[in-house]
Amino acid sequence: MNRIALGAIALVLTAGLAGAAPEAPPAAPPGEASAAGLTAVDTPNDEGRSITVTWARSPRDIGDAAVFKGYQILRADHADGPFAEVGFVIGGKTEFRDNVAEGAAHWYRVRAVAGSDSSETGTAGPVRASAQWFDAGRSNVLIVTVLLAFLMIWYIERAKKGEELFIRKIHGLDAIDEAVGRSTELGKPVLFSFGLGEIKDIVTVAALSILRQVAVRCAQHGTELLVPNWDPLVMAAAQETIQQAYSEPGRPDLYKEGNVSFLTSDQFGYAAGVDGMMIRQKPGAVFFMGYFYAEALLMSETGHSVGAIQIAGTTAVTQLPFFIASCDYTLIGEEMLAASCYLKRDPQLLGSIKGEDFVKAILIVGFAALAVVGTAGALLAGAGRPWLSGVFQAIIQWFVTA
């Protein structure tokens, strides 16, 4: 019985895997070799650390694991072996990516395993892994990046030349003055939290711009500003920002480095610490600007309970509903990034907002137009003319990233 099974596998491999040629011809181009159904090629668009092996599916590989176990991938450093197993894939799969060192020559075979029987293909090789400078599969990312960069630089240059770029009023920003003023009247401090944002997050950089505005107002009014931090690098950047901001209205003497402190890098430890500060120091205004996770509601609810005016801003979509429910004003997502531009009035920032808006305009028009194309394509396809639907699918595929 086993002989019959072995014979069947051998027949299958002869027909589907091994083919007629037991070994790849020596003249095979570097980086690619094949032996009938078996191919081994340098994985395209990678850093030169892998070889992709593919083979034709065995007819005995019909999805029943009890009958057909899978394929062993064998590798050798010489054409005549010895071949050692470097991987195993279950039935149904016909591709394996082998991680190897760059530049070394390798030969491959694939062994089909059905029960206790097995049979090997011929040899494919030599093949060498090599790095590519460009990932052709991500050319769409390159095109969009270049387009975005061009638009940003274009508008930044126009802003630098003195062109007046309009940015609409952002609700909630006016409340900054109101909140700091109220704290001053009540003789209470102002508390500013970056949440769990790191210095590398763009939203934290935007929050630093808003902190600067808050700090200037605090310095003008002589109001104490408390900034408990979760990230040591953000703390350092906040200290620099506040120190400079306090110098603007000529009150560097009011700056207290101890007020910009590190609490802990633990999420709920940080929330507990900020809650404790709010309960004991009872700030008149609380700013939540940055990136937040589950601690958002814990902190904003405590701020609400002590009667503080609360202004929040984050790009964390899952936490925005909680801020909207518990804070007086909330800057939603990109509003927060635009707010920093609105406050600083820096040509570079204004230009970047204008550039972004141009992209949004392209997207709005594009979505509307392509929705019409897609709908027309679907209707035509229903009438037996699928060409427009094909064009629509090709457009969608262009946006799919590798």
Place this chain on the structure above:
Amino acid sequence: MTQIIGTWIAAGLTLAIFSFLYKDNPFYKVAEHLYVGVSAAYAVLYAWANDVYPMLVEPMFLGRGAVTTADRWILLVPLLFGLMMLARWVPRIAWLSRWSIALTVGIAAGLGITGQIQGILLPQVAGTLVPLTSANNVLMVAGVIATLVYFYFSIAQKGAVKVGSRLGMVFIMVAFGASFGYTVMARISLLIGRLQFLVFDWLHVVK
């Protein structure tokens, strides 16, 4: 015995944290300061044991791991920037730390541009390109366009733009409402987990 002591400490600290629901009190203060202090110390040790020691000290000073002379020269760069961060302790040279911060922000911004385009922008655009052959698709395309209009900052919100912006806000709030309800359910399950600890593991009321 150790497990029993641990359970009692955990239960006591849980109740101390819960006591904050009533008002600030000495029990909460003890739990809070313990939590903040322990977690801060843990973070320092974690950074040393998982980052600084295995990635810098071992390969550079102890010669462990597969490191070449070139690798050691490269490791001088993070060492230098790390030391520049510590310059904040010396007021006269505290400005050196700005270089480290600037490098971190610069690298993150550079990597972030392609990361956002590849990971977020292009997949979302591809997901939004749908034929208007169902109510779901119509709602999705209309919602995306209206939301984009809301986040359009460089024109005044008047006339048609104002209408589109308002519609965008409606879509945003509906999405937030759904997210709110979903997250509240998740938080309730966290509370249930903590109460289960008190009832099952501590009090053994239910077995």
